[in-house]
Amino acid sequence: xxxxxxxxxxxxxxxxxxxxxxxxxxxxxxxxxxxxxxxxxxxxxxxxxxxxxxxxxxxxxxxxxxxxxxxxxxxxxxxxxxxxxxxxxxxxxxxxxxxxxxxxxxxxxxxxxxxxxxxxxxxxxxxxxxxxxxxxxxxxxxxxxxxxxxxxxxxxxxxxxxxxxxxxxxxxxxxxxxxxxxxxxxxxxxxxxxxxxxxxxxxxxxxxxxxxxxxxxxxxxxxxxxxxxxxxxxxxxxxxxxxxxxxxxxxxxxxxxxxxxxxxxxxxxxxxxxxxxxxxxxxxxxxxxxxxxxxxxxxxxxxxxxxxxxxxxxxxxxxxxxxxxxxxxxxxxxxxxxxxxxxxxxxxxxxxxxxxxxxxxxxxxxxxxxxxxxxxxxxxxxxxxxxxxxxxxxxxxxxxxxxxxxxxxxxxxxxxxxxxxxxxxxxxxxxxxxxxxxxxxxxxxxxxxxxxxxxxxxxxxxxxxxxxxxxxxxxxxxxxxxxxxxxxxxxxxxxxxxxxxxxxxxxxxxxxxxxxxxxxxxxxxxxxxxxxxxxxxxxxxxxxxxxxxxxxxxxxxxxxxxxxxxxxxxxxxxxxxxxxxxxxxxxxxxxxxxxxxxx
Amino acid sequence: xxxxxxxxxxxxxxxxxxxxxxxxxxxxxxxxxxxxxxxxxxxxxxxxxxxxxxxxxxxxxxxxxxxxxxxxx
Numbered sequence: 028x029x030x031x032x033x034x035x036x037x038x039x040x041x042x043x044x045x046x047x048x049x050x051x052x053x054x055x056x057x058x059x060x061x062x063x064x065x066x067x068x069x070x071x072x073x074x075x076x077x078x079x080x081x082x083x084x085x086x087x088x089x090x091x092x093x094x095x096x097x098x099x100x101x102x103x104x105x106x107x108x109x110x111x112x113x114x115x116x117x118x119x120x121x122x123x124x125x126x127x128x129x130x131x132x133x134x135x136x137x138x139x140x141x142x143x144x145x146x147x148x149x150x151x152x153x154x155x156x157x158x159x160x161x162x163x164x165x166x167x168x169x170x171x172x173x174x175x176x177x178x179x180x181x182x183x184x185x186x187x188x189x190x191x192x193x194x195x196x197x198x199x200x201x202x203x204x205x206x207x208x209x210x211x212x213x214x215x216x217x218x219x220x221x222x223x224x225x226x227x228x229x230x231x232x233x234x235x236x237x238x239x240x241x242x243x244x245x246x247x248x249x250x251x252x253x254x255x256x257x258x259x260x261x262x263x264x265x266x267x268x269x270x271x272x273x274x275x276x277x278x279x280x281x282x283x284x285x286x287x288x289x290x291x292x293x294x295x296x297x298x299x300x301x302x303x304x305x306x307x308x309x310x311x312x313x314x315x316x317x318x319x320x321x322x323x324x325x326x327x328x329x330x331x332x333x334x335x336x337x338x339x340x341x342x343x344x345x346x347x348x349x350x351x352x353x354x355x356x357x358x359x360x361x362x363x364x365x366x367x368x369x370x371x372x373x374x375x376x377x378x379x380x381x382x383x384x385x386x387x388x389x390x391x392x393x394x395x396x397x398x399x400x401x402x403x404x405x406x407x408x409x410x411x412x413x414x415x416x417x418x419x420x421x422x423x424x425x426x427x428x429x430x431x432x433x434x435x436x437x438x439x440x441x442x443x444x445x446x447x448x449x450x451x452x453x454x455x456x457x458x459x460x461x462x463x464x465x466x467x468x469x470x471x472x473x474x475x476x477x478x479x480x481x482x483x484x485x486x487x488x489x490x491x492x493x494x495x496x497x498x499x500x501x502x503x504x505x506x507x508x509x510x511x512x513x514x515x516x517x518x519x520x521x522x523x524x525x526x527x528x529x530x531x532x533x534x535x536x537x538x539x540x541x542x543x544x545x546x547x548x549x550x551x552x553x554x555x556x557x558x559x560x561x562x563x564x565x566x567x568x569x570x571x572x573x574x575x576x577x578x579x580x581x582x583x584x585x586x587x588x589x590x591x592x593x594x595x596x597x598x599x600x601x602x603x604x605x606x607x608x609x610x611x612x613x614x615x616x617x618x619x620x621x622x623x624x625x626x
Numbered sequence: 627x628x629x630x631x632x633x634x635x636x637x638x639x640x641x642x643x644x645x646x647x648x649x650x651x652x653x654x655x656x657x658x659x660x661x662x663x664x665x666x667x668x669x670x671x672x673x674x675x676x677x678x679x680x681x682x683x684x685x686x687x688x689x690x691x692x693x694x695x696x697x698x699x
Contacts, residue, residue, distance in 0.1 A: 259669060259695020268634055272696040275633045279691040281675045297642070301696075302634060485696070486669060490677055588675020588689075 029237040031097045031538040032056045033136045036069075037157060039150065041222050042083075042142035046157050051136055056093070057541055058623065060515035063119050064555040066090030066108040066137060067562060076117075076565035080110040080218070083143035087218045089130070089187075089227075092517015096131025097236050097538050099248055100255060101519035103128050103316030111213040113198040113372075113428050114446045114471045116563045118213035121475075121514060123315035126185040126204040132231035144223040151181065152229045162225040166194060169365040174206040177228050184230035190367030193220030195417030197426035199369040199376070207334030208315070211369045213448060213470055239540035247533035251526050255319055258525035260487065265322040265521060266312055270338040271301030273452070276484060278346075280493065281588030282457030285346045286401055287375075287382040288443050288578055291454045292587020299345040299353045304335060308353070320521055326357055336360035336370070339474070342452035343374035348381060349401035359407045366415025372428060375449035377410050379429040379441050380421075388436040393421045440577050446471035446568075455579050455596070457589035458483050460491065460499040463599050464507065466573045469559035475520060477507040487524055496595050500602035508552035515555055554622040557607075557614045561624065570612035573600060628684055630657060631691040648686035655680030657690060669695040 034056065038047040051065070059065040066088045070076075078084045088108040096102055105127030111118030130138070133154050149162035165173055173188040185205065193200035193216035200216030201209045210216075238244045255261045264272050277283045278296040285293050297303060304324065310332060313323030324335030336344070336356055340363070344356040363370035377399070383389040384399035391398060397409045413422030425432055429442040429449055443450050448471025455462030460479035468476040482502060483493040491502070509528060513520055516535060528545035536543055543551070579594040604610065608618035619625045628651065630644040640661065651657050654673060658665055658680060670693035671678050684690060 263694065264634060264696030268696060272634055275691075276670060276693055276696065279631065279633075279672050279675060302637060484670070486677070492677070494676075588672075 028239065028540055030239050030540050031094060031131075031236045032061070033131065033134050035135055036137045036139060037135060038139040038141065039157070039159070040141045041144040041148060041159070041224060044159055046159075056136070057539070059555065059558075060093050060512065060551050061136065062090050062092035062095070062104070062106045062515045062517050063108070063511060064515035064551065064558070066106055067117060067119060067555065067558055069139065070108055070110075071558065071562045071565070075110055076562045078110055080112040080115055081221070083221055085110050085112075085218050085221070087140040087215065087222065088137055089140070090137040091127050091131045091135070092515055093535055094538055095517030096128045097238060098244065099317065099518065099534055099538070100252060101315060101318045101320070101522055102517065103318070104514070104517045104519055105130065106514065107202050107210040107215040109215055109218045110566060111470065112217045113214040114448050116446055116471060116566055116568060117469055117559045118215050119470055119514070119559070120202070120210035120212050120215045122202065122204055122208050122210040123519060124185070124205040124208035125316045126187050126229060127517065128316045129185040129229040129231050131236060132233045133229050134231075134233075138227070140219070140222055140224065143221060147223050147225050149226040149228070150224065151184070152227065154232055165225045167191060170203045170206045170367060171365060173226055177226060181228050181230055184228040186226060186228050188226040188367070189216045189219045189224070190365060190415070191417070192366045192368045192415040192426070193217055195426070196220070197368065197414060197417070198428050199372040199426065201367050201369050203364060203367050207364045209364065209370070211371065212473065216367050238538040240537045244534065244537035247530070247537050251522070251530045251534065252319060254525040254530065255522065260485065260524040261320045261521065265320050268301035268305050269312070269322050269324045269335065271304050271324070271336070271341055273338040274300040274341055275302065277453060279588070280457060280484060281584065281590065282454035283342060283346050283452070284443075284454050286349050287347060287378040287441065288454070289382070290586045291457060291584040291589060293346040295351040296346060298351045299341050299356060301338075303353055308357070309335070315519065318519065320519070322521060328357070328361060333361050334364060339451045340370045340374065343371055343378070344407050347378045348374060348407055350404060350407055351402070352404045355404035355407060359411050362408065362411045362415060366412070368411065368415050371451050372449040373411055373414060374407065375443060376414070376425050376429040376432060377407060379433055379443065380410070380425055381406070382441050383433065383436050383438065388438060389421070395419050395421070443576055443578065444472050445575060446572050448472040453480055454584065454589070455575060455594045456584050456592045458493045459496050459595055459599065460493070460503055462575060462579065462594040462596050463499060463503045463603050466575050466596055466600060467503070467603060469556070469563055476510055477503050478510065478520065479503060479506060481506070481524065488527075494592065496599050500599055500606045503603060504606050505549070507556055508549050511552035511555040512548055515551070550622070554624060557618065557622055557624055560614060561619070564613050568612070573612050627686065628657070629689045630661070631689065633691065633693045634696050635694050636663060636692055648684070651684055653680065654678060654682050654684055654690055657684065658692065663692065667694055668692050
């Protein structure tokens with residue numbers, strides 16, 4: 028039976044250099060869909076939840092989605108799955124570009140990386156030929172240097188790499204591919220660095236995957252492409268302005284946190300907005316594999332083209348650090364890519380350090396010549412580099428993330444994080460639903476896991492009142508479940524501005540031979556979400572870990588259109604558990620049984 | 627005065643910020659019309675930071691922000 032599933036995963040032990048091809052039973056792929064679902068299931072079954080996340084026992088799984096590599100829009104997504112060294116919980120970090128496509132075309136659904144090499148190595152995959160090669164000469168190189176060196180050796184391959192941040196032990200280290208796409212969050216790069224694995228190149232001779240039903244797939248894809256073309260976000264806003272278009276929107280609802288969330292309205296937001304980037308700096312837009320949306324930004328830096336920042340990064344280096352210089356943010360974002368750092372957690376950690384400095388807990392002397400002053404363009408660039416290279420005592424400490432930093436100074440409450448992962452760019456005091464997602468996201472502070480901004484701010488699929496809590500818990504569950512489906516399918520979340528569960532079901536069925544309807548597909552998403560929660564439970568998560576920082580529940584927004592607002596998470600959290608069929612933050616037995624997770 | 631803020635493609639051939647006399651306009655929709663923006667092109671309409679509709683009344687001192695369909699993550 029033709030299917031986009033390759034039914035093969037390769038297990039690579041970097042210590043004994045064994046390379047083992049394993050079959051994945053297709054029923055397992057179908058039950059967990061792929062990517063985020065299947066990868067988490069494999070890790071969980073192999074004891075991943077109780078491995079020491081900072082040790083070489085922590086396995087790293089790179090997993091393609093059900094549709095990765097198929098002839099579908101946005102077919103390039105893959106997941107880096109491990110136990111996060113930052114949070115101790117499931118780490119499931121999503122990246123786009125081309126690397127995932129190559130992995131699938133080479134014949135693989137995923138790679139399981141175990142143990143560690145004694146000295147730096149790299150892996151080269153060419154269809155089913157896999158080699159582990161020395162990489163001492165690459166260790167220490169930036170993403171661009173690594174990409175250029177390896178592309179010279181293998182012009183047809185795609186490059187995935189870590190960079191100095193992972194090599195020097197930052198808990199916010201990312202995995203980079205094609206030099207400017209990132210599996211950014213939760214420290215997945217740290218785990219790869221611990222294994223002394225510098226890069227994985229993949230080349231494939233196949234150009235195409237065989238779907239279950241080619242004609243049906245073409246029809247389903249055409250229907251979805253039509254929706255994408257007709258939708259104002261996917262065909263207008265995103266290609267023209269990128270995600271940066273959100274700066275002015277979120278600011279104008281008074282929910283753009285400033286100076287480590289001490290305020291939530293930025294008078295100078297327009298200077299770091301998508302409009303400013305497009306009008307004054309954009310060279311052109313760019314797209315990932317088979318993507319009709321093209322939200323990527325290309326900028327110029329000293330005669331070279333580089334990737335431009337996303338909304339979250341503009342906010343985090345900009346408003347959240349008091350900075351209004353967009354070019355300084357371009358530079359800081361560039362260094363995140365070059366050094367392999369999470370471009371959300373890194374600036375959020377800098378912001379928390381700036382507040383500690385403001386309050387006198389971090390001293391002038393500790394700043395070693397670069398004061399952590401609000402608005403300092405030198406600070407956002409140089410501290411990023413210090414964190415990425417592991418330079419200066421404070422830089423090394425900051426590289427461990429905002430929670431450990433603030434805890435060291437006796438003030439963990441200044442870490443604007445959930446489960447130790449920094450929250451992104453939407454003030455949960457002004458937008459109630461996203462707050463529920465922040466508190467309950469299985470990987471910690473995150474917006475993409477249940478992007479409530481879509482209904483609460485953008486009016487998609489319908490306009491909700493951002494200040495109301497009515498019905499929000501139910502919406503959050505639906506968004507979280509659908510997101511899990513899209514992640515497991517290997518498509519890009521942005522297609523969901525235009526597509527719904529039915530469209531994803533039609534495409535998945537045609538590609539893999541399954542028979543989902545919309546409800547059935549959402550149930551798979553629900554299964555994945557609950558599986559992750561059980562992983563976290565085994566990892567030692569406590570019910571009180573589902574909470575927002577005190578600032579969001581106790582300190583009303585101090586300025587702007589949402590002045591006076593706080594998060595009502597204390598009311599909405601129990602409502603969410605009710606909707607989920609959970610008790611005290613964990614799935615009830617009947618919920619596990621219903622979802623086939625009870626063993 | 628009513629402060630009108632325009633964003634994204636609405637800025638093309640228009641100013642980013644306009645100040646209009648409050649007495650002349652009863653609703654947000656009337657302002658959208660006078661700016662020659664087709665009403666169906668306005669995806670997000672904020673009055674003082676809150677989502678509103680074209681038939682919502684506007685008053686002196688209000689800030690009206692208009693966005694075409696945009697999105698992100």
